[in-house]
Amino acid sequence: MSQESRQASRQELHAVEWADDGLLLIDQTLLPDRLERLRVTDVDTLVDAIRRLVVRGAPAIGVAGAYGVALALRQAERAGWDRTALLAAIARIREARPTAVNLAVCVDRVLPLLDQGPDAVLAEAHAVLREDEQANRTMAGHGADWLVKRVGALRPLRLLTHCNTGALATAGWGTALGVIRELHARDLVEVVYADETRPLLQGSRLTAWELAHDGIPHYVQADGAAAGTILRGEVDAAVVGADRVAANGDTANKVGTVAVALACAEAGIPFLVAAPTTTVDLATASGEGIHIELRGEDEVLEWGGLRTAPAVSRGHNPAFDVTPGRLVTALVTERGVLEVAAGQLPADHLHGP
Known part of the structure; x- marks a missing residue:
């Protein structure tokens, strides 16, 4: 360093x-x-x-x-x-x-x-x-309170996150990582599993750097290890961010997120999405209407400028995937927490009192 x-x-x-x-x-x-x-x-x-x-x-x-x-x-x-x-x-x-x-x-x-x-x-x-920074700090408190109530606080929590959602991804403090930082401030984090986030390694390069910055114990793991870590009972909850939330609660986030959500549903643990209200797009009815950015093929066909796939191979490189709202246990914004899988939708949240 x-x-x-x-x-x-x-x-x-x-x-x-x-x-x-x-x-x-x-x-x-x-x-x-x-x-x-x-x-x-x-x-x-x-x-x-x-x-x-x-x-x-x-x-x-x-x-x-x-x-x-x-x-x-x-x-x-x-x-x-x-x-x-x-x-x-x-x-x-x-x-x-x-x-x-x-x-x-x-x-x-x-x-x-x-x-x-x-x-x-x-x-x-x-x-x-x-x-944005104030919203992040407020949502961090809401998310931490909800997780403590939902999972319990008899011991520090084992958390999993995907991609980078900290101060580096925001105006300050962070969204999903902001929730983790708030729990850490309450001495309620045992360990964080940070998915490496292929192909550009935002988890290992950035999230791990921020966790080290805050002195939060953590492991970096391959994206493909996340589901197994969850299903072995080594995680109490997953906390991720979002790049867009549709009106029905479908959520676009870094590619690989939907696999984490599926594993959480199978394991029966919370899958929490943390995002400010500016990320909620009521004009988009569902995830089907979210444009998924396709990035350059070289990001998955090369490493460090060296080709790692056969010359004839093509690269499929979606930057995001969509998690159906039925898999989102809760969405936390600066306005509070919605239990999306239970039928509380962003439109109700944003148009409420």
């Missing part, structure tokens, strides 16, 4: 920050070996950073998208863009990753302020960031 990485372990992580008229993004493609920040001052660099997963996680790319509108306005002023060119640049940001709904939601939130100039857009983007 580098000296900067050791220093980061003593302070809160912020994946997305605004400083000196530009964005600072923790370059998550370099972790855990190096902790470096990429400075972003133009639309091309931001779109590339989102697509390459320099910044990733639905809430984090949503915040980056909101700031991206301010970047686009400033670039338009420098370059003399007309309105058409400006809107085209903003559309490129909005569409940089199609599955996570937060990106479009956060861009759309700041768009009405476009004619008021970059300072007004920037102020609203700051609000998006503050609200």
Whole structure:
């Protein structure tokens, strides 16, 4: 671990920050070996950073998208863009990753302020960031309370998580990993099983790095080991995040999540999804309407630039899968907990008192 990485372990992580008229993004493609920040001052660099997963996680790319509108306005002023060119640049940001709904939601939130100039857009983007971190901390409390009530607190819990849902994936604190951090603060975590998350290893590179950052005991395991770990009775609950939640409770998350949900259902243990309300997409009726991003074939056909499959092999590389709502024991947001498998749906939650 580098000296900067050791220093980061003593302070809160912020994946997305605004400083000196530009964005600072923790370059998550370099972790855990190096902790470096990429400075972003133009639309091309931001779109590339989102697509390459320099910044990733639905809430984090949503915040980056909101700031991206301010970047686009400033670039338009420098370059003399007309309105058409400006809107085209903003559309490129909005569409940089199609599955996570937060990106479009956060861009759309700041768009009405476009004619008021970059300072007004920037102020609203700051609000998006503050609200996301506060929502994460609130949902962490709700999720921890629900798990303690559901599973019991006679001993610390053995938890499983898939992909990265911590401070690196959000404006701060985290969603599913935020719930785990809250339980750890209550001395209620025995161990966390972190799935490695093929093909880009967000679990072993990022989640394990954050767990080490917080001093939380953990194992990294192959994705294919998760179901067996659950069925052997070594896990009390699985806690995962989401990139989009449909109105019927179907949930899109990192590919491999649905296998965890199926194993939890077979084992009779809770499968908890933690996500802010900005991730709930009431305009999408079910998981069938969620666009699943297909990434480049080389991510599964190569490793470290070396071919690991026969030359004639093709690569199938969906970045996400959809877990049916009937397998989601509960959905926790900043507004509380819905027991989705029992028939409580996101629409009721968001439209309730």
